Amino acid sequence: MSGYRLLKHRQYERTAEHLPDSIRRKAEWAQVLLGTRGRTPNVKTTSGYNARWRRTPVQGYHYYLWWIPLSESQLAGSLSNGAGQTILVYSIRHHDETDDPIDLASIDDFEEIALTALDPRFDEQRAVGRHVDGVETALATVKGLPGSGKTISLFYLVRDLALQSNLQHLLYVTYTSRLKRAARDFLAAQAPEMEGRVHIRTLTELEKEITGLPTYVDPLGELADFQRYLDRQPASTLGTWRRYPASLYTEVRAHILGRTFPAGYSLPESRLAEAVFSEGHFDATAYAAARGLTGDEAGAAIRLAARLREDRFFLDQTAAGRALTLVGQRKLPAWLRQIDGLIVDEVQDLTLLQI
Structure with a gap:
């Protein structure tokens, strides 16, 4: 279950419906992060009448998702069971609306949204999940420009495969320890029962487990x-x-x-x-x-x-070459021999040897 409860203003959808789909998708992903971690990586504070409100950029510095912890809002104390870890999601606003005052009248103006009901993927990204879940052996590639949601779509793909298919052991390989933490937090909030079925590793961690060779924790760390x-x-x-x-x-x-x-x-x-x-x-x-x-x-x-x-x-390249040899000889850790689904993120940052 999510560690943070999300309450969204009932007028949110009406005020956002005229905005481009890309902005609304990024705002939805920001809500996923709020429900998962209680914060977003990039956030701007406010001053004046709207002090304490947070603004998460969802299109450069033109549009922002406005949100605030319930305990810091005008409605603090309005819930009988306490504010706890509750976040109010108000609206997407343009930069020119920053100083327009926000007056909260009642907690009844908000409705709870389940974290699992949020899905910021585009249709073609959802189609990848349907493709790989519909055949016994499938290969699919998610492409896109930086910031287009490739990693997000892979997070949801892992969730969907673990929850809906008969794959028992999935391996999700990513590039850095930061991305590994993000994947772990996302999956733990979405479906904690998947923990024993989804193995999350950085590529350097995987190389070390296969070869026993030391490597830097993150690429380019040396x-x-x-x-x-x-x-x-x-x-x-x-x-x-x-x-x-x-x-x-x-x-x-x-x-x-x-x-x-x-x-x-x-x-x-x-x-x-x-x-x-x-x-x-x-x-x-x-x-x-x-x-x-x-x-x-x-x-x-x-x-x-x-x-x-x-x-x-360059120990990561030495380890990749050694691992390739061991894979060809089927000399793998026992858990790795049981993997029946593989998802790799940030392929564009890997060398050909690592791929």
């Missing part, structure tokens, strides 16, 4: 150490890369180590034509041509990758 390491290297070994440490880090991680597969791993011809390599068979000429680098730039990046691949950097 970037600052990498930059300090470069500062101690002779300038002649880095060439023009010395001025672009973050670009060099990404180049080595994603385009050298992240495209080099374990020896003996079978790759389709189409992939080999995309400058994908195997350990011990790295084609420097093909790499330079694919990346548009000079011979000196490519050579410097390749030599650095060779020095660091067994060091303390």
Whole structure:
């Protein structure tokens, strides 16, 4: 059950019906967050007559969802069982309406909304759930621009699969520990009975469980150490890369180590034509041509990758290669062998080796 009770003003829908669907969907997701955590990541306070009200942006800084904890409102004490963790959701307002006073007359002007009744997905995002639940083996991809709700739709997909299908063990893989917490909070609030059926891991956690190799908790967590390491290297070994440490880090991680597969791993011809390599068979000429680098730039990046691949950097790529080998040998933890559904978020941020 949700830790926060949501009461929405009875005129909310009437005042929001003229707004674009994208704004109303984002406002609905903000309500999901309020019911789950009692807050939203981005919130603006108010002053003057409407002090204590919160505003969550739902379209840049033009439109806001207005809400307030009941205990801080004019209606505090109006519930016989106490305000507890109750939040009042008032309306979506334009920035120009910020100073328009809000006067609350009665708690009866609000109605309770169940967290499970909120679903901010677009129709095509809901269709993904119907597709994968309708066949025994299905592959689906959720695409969209940043901020279009891809991660949100995956949260709901996990919920729907766990509640409506016969899949007993789902694995949800995400990119960072922050996204992992968000997924765990969402699912716990939506359906706590799913806890034993849904395994939530970051990719680095999954790699560590499979291989036993240490990795950073979050991707790119080692970037600052990498930059300090470069500062101690002779300038002649880095060439023009010395001025672009973050670009060099990404180049080595994603385009050298992240495209080099374990020896003996079978790759389709189409992939080999995309400058994908195997350990011990790295084609420097093909790499330079694919990346548009000079011979000196490519050579410097390749030599650095060779020095660091067994060091303390890029451990996530080392672990990904080792895990790929172990998966091929079916040497997996017992719980992972029971997985019958896999959902992966933030695929666009993974290297080809990790995918």
